[in-house]
Structure formats: C-alpha cells, structure tokens
Amino acid sequence: MAKKLKKVDVVVVGSGWAGGVVSAELAKAGYQVVTLERGKKQDRRDYIGVKDELRYTNRYEMMQNLSPETITSRVNIEDTALPVRTRAEMMAGTDLGGGSVHWAGATYRWRPIDFELRSKTIERYGKEKIPEGMTIQDWGITYDEMEPYYDKWEKTAGTSGEPDPLGDKRSNDYPNPPMLASPAVKLFKETTKRMGYHPYQVASGNLSQAYTNPDGEKLNACMFCSYCTMYGCDFTAKSDPLATVIPTARKTGNCEIRTNSLVRRVLHKDGKATGVLFTDTRTGIEYEQPADVVVLGAFSFTNNRLLMLSEIGTQYDPTTRKGTIGRNFNGQFNITFLGARGYFEKKKFNLYMGAGALGGAMSDFAGDNFDHSNLDFINGGGIEMRQYGDGAISTNHVPRGTPKWGPEFKKNSIHYANRSLVVWYTPAVMSWWHNYVDLDPTYKDEYGDPLLRITNRYTDQDRNIAKFGIEKCSEIMKEMGADIIDEDEVPEEFDHIYSGGHYAGGIIMGADPETSAVNNYLQMWEMDNLFVVGGSAFPQFGGHHPTSTIGALAYRAAEGVEKYLKEGGPLVEAKQATLNA
C-alpha cells in the first residue's frame, strides 16, 4: 500500500525545461507544487573539475541507466520489436534538470509554417502535395500566438544571438549579443554570404556575457572550454534548468523538488486525475502524491508511457488509424544532420576550443523559404556549421578511402584532427500513419511493467530531403575551400540508433480531439486537470533544433494550468478539423 502524502495544488513529473518551467511559474504564482525527478540531484559543483571525455561522451554518464528500463524498436508494424539495449544506441538525459542540462545550447524558433504546416502546404501547393499516409497537421496554435512564449523563454535562458535575416517577426531582440566567432565560424559565414545566402551566428544557450534573467538568476559568460554537449556546465554559463528555473522554483518556498522519485502511474477517478504514484528508487517505498492538477513534463518517451500504463485516453491503432495516444511519433534521427565533411590541407583550426552552440547557420533552405513546386519533398531545415569543441577521442575522422585502422589510419587521423569541418542540414521530419508508439507485448521494466515500443520507418520524404540537404552542404563546403569533401550517405532505413535526443510526438497538440491528445494549452482533451508538456506534443518535427519550442510550450502550459486552477474546465473549445476531409 502506497504511503499517501499531503495533497498539493500541482504535481509536476520531470525537471527539465518542460517540468522546470511549469514548476517555477506556478510556484511563483503562489501555488503549492511538488516536482518529481526520477534521477539524482545535482548542481554546478558536480561538474567542476570533471572535464572527462570518456566518462561523459563515450560512457554516457548523464544519460538514463537502461538496465531497469529502455524502449523497444522496430521498423514495420508487422515486425517483432527488439529492446534497444545500450546507451550507444539510445541516449536520453536524466537527473535533476533532465536532458536540458547536457544539451548543446543551439536555440532556434520554429517557423510560422511549422505550426500550420498542413493548411499552409495545401494553400501554396494544393492537396496533392501531401502524400497519402503523411499525417502532418496544424498545431492549433500559430507562430504569432507562440511568439510571446518564445520571447519569455529566451529571456529566462539568456539566449545570445543575432537575428536570422530570414527569420520571423519578433517582439524583442535576443537578450544577449552573439558569441565571439572563431575563424571556422567566420569562414562559414563569409562563404555563404558570398554565395548569396543569409548566414547568421547560431543563437546560443552558451552566454556571450554575464546576465541576470528576469527571475533574478545570474549566469556567466561562456569561456569556450568545449566541455558542453554531453556535460553539465561548471561555470553556470549555459542556459539550463539548474542555473535558472530550478533555483527560481526553490526560492519561492512553494516548490518541493524530490529526486530519485520514479513516477509509475497517473492516478485518476471518474475522468479526473487525482495524483501520481511514485517509487523512491533508493528505498523502494511507494508514495501517492495527490494533487488538483497533474503535469507530465518528463521526456517524450516517459510522457507517452505513463499515459499508456495509466490507461488514460485511447491508444492509437495504425490499422484503423484511430486513437490519439501514441500517434505521430516523429523525431530527428540519423537521416537528419547529414551534410558534407571537408578536410583542409592548408588550414588548421583550433577545434579543441568551442562551445555547444558556437556556430554559423542559414535558413535559406528552411521551412518554405524556397519553392517546393518541383521538389519531391515538403518543408526544409537549417544549414549549420558548429564548433562544439572536440575531445581527443572524437576527432578521428579520416577521408573516405583511408583504412579505418592500422598505420594509414593513425597517420591520417592525427593529420586531420584539426583540419576537418562539417556542414550539415537539420531537416524537418514529417509524421506518418505507420510511425507511432505503444506498449511492447514482451519486454518489461524492473517492476514488470511493459516497455514503450517505437515503430518508425523512413520514407521517400526523409530520403529526398536528406539528399537535397547533402548537396547544398557539399556546395558550401567546396566554396569554403576544403581540399577533400566527403558527402554523407543517405541511409535506406532506420537503424534503431536513437542518437541526439530529438525524439518526439505521441501526445500531440491540435484543435481536434479526434487527431490530437492535448489542446493548445497542453491540456488533455479527455482529462482536463492533466497537462502533458514537452516534445511529446509535436505533431511533426520542425526544421531546427527543438529546445526553445519546448521551453515556449512550457510557458504556455504554465499559463494554462493557472487558468485552469482559477476557472476550471476545458480551456479550449474542440474543433472538428479537416484532416481526413
């Protein structure tokens, strides 16, 4: 029998950008909040003095321990899914602050077309441009409506950047100027400008100067130490929840953050959530935390799985194409971030210096910024050149044709260690009837609960947009003066490697309860005191990195929760949309 705790106004599951923002906002508004994080507690001090590539990058120190629980994966709906067993195959962040602590910091808003993708595509190209089986849809919210939330999150995060010349309407500039540009970043920007494109410095969560955010949290200027992506920042110079929303929530005195608390069920009765059931992973003791509102702000996989295990909503069934829970799984996998790697004989770059989001970018081939009439795909993506700061283990790229071991490998890997740059494309990813999530029939976690099963396959859309991006990146690399250019190869099929953390969908937003699980306040259509926040809400994936959209959605959801606590009831009126019309 679970030990019952004192009822609070709001219980939040997860402490990354999604759960963290919601916790901070509601605690600031005076509500009693309990935030539950499955991982351990941590703060900046845990990252001082441990700049260790093997431990964090190659052994995935900050990623979920998969021994108790992982996902299973398959390509086709008739296949048997197999567990994704190692962290080399599946990385998802954990511990206080979640995946938002190890992120690189690349900060992009998504575009107006992303939020109205279906209707805008039909408007410009006609209905036949959307292939049968592609289940893209509008979000039930527009870019203009999202703008204030993006603005708010950028101010919390201290985003450092310059405007995208092809960007969309903004109410304010970024709160901080862009980072210093390294010679490699300058080379990318100067080259693409000369080619007639519109480059800009990647807006970064690595701060360009000391900054105090509107909540009074102080961040420092990034020092380009390069231990950034896959690491926690030792200098409070990266926009992350440990530096911002978690201390903000704590100092209100209204938010209790409990770590090592694994939520296993959302409890509900008569169509209302009553709280959550969680286990203290250190003691094994089960607790019930009652609350007026339950917010799932965990990783997209966890948000999906918790609803399924709790039997809330109707599971999506690909054979009938009905049901909303688990629908439209999407994400940026290994068919994205493809481009061209260039090797320079006469130039040597200080590649061991850098920062997660130090880079140049351009949006000339993003969204609908270019005409798709004669192209065999829809949407687009950003083109980027990043200088993450390389470790010694990671810099072992050699021109194609070099053996991958032995004397020639050694010679070339050392020669090119500081002579290779990558330009890549970050395309949008569309959703399809056959890509979805449900519970696995065979594999279980350590409590005997079924694992989440991912069914995901690539389509011509994915392969064609990747091919297009590779060609563009290769042209840029040639102009940048690379002596050897290796173009990436487009994979034929999904290889079950979940790298990069950009996996989304399943509990998607929309205007119509037939095709969406949550409304534009991230409130469940079927249970109005349950909000599900995060990448799980993306109906399809935009053509840039996702973090600021998750941050913006979290501010939107926080507003919704507050509204619900005051007024009750559904916050948005359901519309019967035209998806299958």
Add this chain to the structure above:
Amino acid sequence: MTEPRQPEDTQKGMSRRNFMKNTGLLAGGLVGGSLFGGLLTNQLQKPGAPTNTGKEDNHLLEARTFFSNAEDFLILSAATERLFPKDDLGPGAIELGVPYFIDRQLAGEWGMNAKEYMKGPFLQTGATDPYENQVDSTQDQGPNAETQVPTPAFRYQTPMTRGDIFMEGVHALEQTAQEKFETNFRNLEPEQQDEILQMFDEGKGKVNGVASTTFFNLLLQTTIEGAYADPVYGGNRDMEGWRMKEFPGPRMSYTADIEKEDFIVMKPESLRNYQGH
C-alpha cells in the same frame, strides 16, 4: 607537483616496455608462451617501473584485473598494436597502455553491461544480423558525428556482456591463427596478424555468440579510446596520445584564444593536474 619517488624501483633495470621489445613481442618474434608469461608476470609485479620517456609516473595501476590468463592479454595487446601501431609520429597502442585501458574497462561497469538493458528474451531471429554486420559508420555521420568514435554502434542483442565478447573474440583470434598459420596469434608476422584482423573486420571471422565485426568494432573503439582518453583510465600514457594530436587536455577557458587565426599548440595537462594536484 612531482610524483613521489620510488628510488628502489627505478634501480631495477629493464622497463616493461623494453622487456617486451627485447623479448620480441613488439617485433612479433618467437617466444615460448609459458616462459614468456612467467617472466612477464614477474616483471609486472615490480611496481613503479620507469618508462622510457624518463618520467617517474607511477604505474602501480598496470596490472591485469580482467584477463586472468596472461596469454589472452598478450593476444589482445598484439591486436591493439596492429590497429594503432608505433610509428615515427609516436607510440603505438602497447606503449600507450591501451591493453591495460581495455582490461580495466572490461573489469568495470561498462564491461559488465551494468547500465544496459540485459533482460531476455534474446531473440535469434536474424533481425539483428544486418546491424551486426553493417560496414557503414553510423557514428561517422549524423547526430553523433561530432562526439563519438567513428565505429558503428551495433544492435546489441546478445546476453553476453562486453567482457564476454572480448574474451570470446580474443580466443577466436588465437583459434584462427592456429587454423590458418599453425602458430600463436601474437607470434605471427605483423602482416599475418593484419590478415586475421581484416577477416574479423569484414565479418569473416568466427566468434562464439556474435558476428566477428561486432567484436572487431568494440576492439577498435576501445583501442582508439585507450589512446586518447585521460591517462587516469590507464591508456594515453604520459599524455603521449594527446601530444601526437596536439590536444591540450581539460582547460578552464579559451576566451582569449577563440578568435585567433593561427593554430595554437599547448603542452597537454591531464585531469589530475586540472583537479589541482
């Protein structure tokens, strides 16, 4: 800060490396297995043996804690040296301590798959074969291209731990040497060792439980990691791997240098130094 001196050990003559050279291990010469094993064991029991770089680093850490059979460790060592050979650029895998790095990795949580999902059933459906044998580098492009060793991540579907896979793999190298050349793997000519390693790379070797490519890729991954990981893990001895690559090790700040056009070579510093010892 300097290392504590251990004068009684520095007097004892031949270093492990010189010993290996003298006994012909590095040259692939012939040494009687049992005799060699015995000598090597004796030699390794002497702590703090000096290295030929003249530094007095404490090599107390250099002892086997995973490979119980010295012969297996020597096969592993010989294989890593072929993947990352000594040349005029600098030391190879053995001099860098890579075999000890691998030994320690296998003895720890990574080698025991402590943080991996190891619950059954382990299906032998053939569904995993294409992933095990894939030759394209999934870590060489895409989201992980800038962070991971460019060897493919395979679809792990075996109840064997990485430690088990290495053990089977090393035995398979030896078995193949016996079948093909009727002698020990570590006593083969370098070209013959390469021939066997090439077979394993291409999936043409026979390893119990996994494709030979799977073992080979793990071997290559850990060899590269051992050459370049912080010396605290037992490889990259004296930071010689970093020196070859002109990699400075962990630093607090590059703000003053990030805009500079010229390449800057810094004297490497290790984690131990960075943590203030």
